[in-house]
Amino acid sequence: MNQALRQVAAVIRLELKKTFFSRRGWWVYLLALAPLGLTLMHSLIEVRLQAMGRRAHTVAQDTEIFAVMFQLYFLRLAIFFGCVGVFMNLFRVEMLEKTLHYYFLTPMRRELLVLGKYLTGISVALVLFVLSVIASFYLLGRHQGVAWSEFLSHGAGLSQMGSYALIAALACVGYGAIFLVAGLFIRNPMIPAAVVWVWENLNPFLPGLLKKISVIFYLKSLAPVSVPVPPPLSLLVVDTDPTPAWLAIPGLLLVALAVLTCAAISARRAEISYGE
Numbered sequence: 001m002n003q004a005l006r007q008v009a010a011v012i013r014l015e016l017k018k019t020f021f022s023r024r025g026w027w028v029y030l031l032a033l034a035p036l037g038l039t040l041m042h043s044l045i046e047v048r049l050q051a052m053g054r055r056a057h058t059v060a061q062d063t064e065i066f067a068v069m070f071q072l073y074f075l076r077l078a079i080f081f082g083c084v085g086v087f088m089n090l091f092r093v094e095m096l097e098k099t100l101h102y103y104f105l106t107p108m109r110r111e112l113l114v115l116g117k118y119l120t121g122i123s124v125a126l127v128l129f130v131l132s133v134i135a136s137f138y139l140l141g142r143h144q145g146v147a148w149s150e151f152l153s154h155g156a157g158l159s160q161m162g163s164y165a166l167i168a169a170l171a172c173v174g175y176g177a178i179f180l181v182a183g184l185f186i187r188n189p190m191i192p193a194a195v196v197w198v199w200e201n202l203n204p205f206l207p208g209l210l211k212k213i214s215v216i217f218y219l220k221s222l223a224p225v226s227v228p229v230p231p232p233l234s235l236l237v238v239d240t241d242p243t244p245a246w247l248a249i250p251g252l253l254l255v256a257l258a259v260l261t262c263a264a265i266s267a268r269r270a271e272i273s274y275g276e
Contacts (some may be wrong), residue, residue: 007108011116012123019086019124024093028085031078031130035069039139052172059151062141063160070133070164075171075219076201079129084176084193086124088183090117091217109266118180125172133168137161156224163224170222170252174215177256179265202206215255218248235237 007165019025043063046057057065094100100156106199137160151157182192200216211217220226221242243251 001036004109004112007112008116008119009127011103011113012120013110015090015120016123017094019120022089022093024089025085028082028128031082031085032132033231035073035078035136036091036139037134038069039136042147043139043141043143050143050187054201057143059141059144060156061146062144065226066137067223068228069136071169071220071223071227074129074133074168075216076197078132079125079171080175080197080200082129083121083125083179084189087118087121087176087179088189089123090183090191092178092183105183110267113268114260114264118176121176121180126174129172129276130165130168132152133164134161136265158249158250160224163263165221166224166249170249171219172213172255174219177259177263178215181259184267198233203204211240212243215252217244219251221245221248256266 091100094103104110138152141151144151144158148157152161179189179193183189185191200214203211203214203216203220217240222245
């Protein structure tokens with residue numbers, strides 16, 4: 001057990017350096033940093049409007065704005081494609097650079113390699129996107145001054161921030177497992193990414209049973225502020241009761257564990273082929 005832990009830790013240390021400083025993943029940092037610029041700009045504009053004597057947003061309006069930004073940008077764009085960039089490249093880059101066989105030649109069980117690479121991806125994704133969610137939520141309402149501080153310290157602010165951070169972390173766990181497996185077995189990463197993205201975005205319009213075969217359905221169930229689908233698309237929405245948190249959270253973790261288990265078992269029999 002100690003040797004296995006040391007091997008996983010060694011993989012994580014090596015992969016963290018390559019993943020954090022990879023030139024291939026520069027656009028992932030842009031996805032994570034973009035909301036900070038938007039929320040900071042929002043606060044500066046609102047401060048300017050207040051100085052001009054014009055009505056600014058209320059605390060409730062800012063929380064609704066963040067809820068929309070979180071579901072439309074973070075979940076459906078930034079975290080989703082960020083996980084594509086981080087997790088798919090963990091194995092795919094090794095194949096492109098023809099270095100994966102070095103790992104396979106070491107006296108290490110391949111399921112430990114899968115685990116080490118997955119934990120590396122989770123570490124990178126959590127640092128980038130969970131911190132981005134927390135910072136964006138904090139910056140969005142700073143123009144409220146004392147009212148926003150009171151909302152954070154004595155109102156529902158910290159609870160909402162924690163819920164968004166938890167949802168972002170679960171999104172990284174779920175999408176990360178899916179795209180790690182895709183990067184291990186599929187040569188072109190854009191095909192599975194496009195298929196999963198379309199499926200996730202069609203979720204509101206699917207029948208109740210099919211809704212539950214997705215990651216975003218369970219993530220939306222945990223959201224502290226609901227975001228309705230605007231008309232006329234709302235006419236196509238199929239209403240389904242949200243999954244309670246005590247089922248959604250362990251359910252997502254179990255799905256990620258099952259996907260990783262399949263990947264680990266398949267990796268035992270994987271053979272190296274660098275041919276096109």
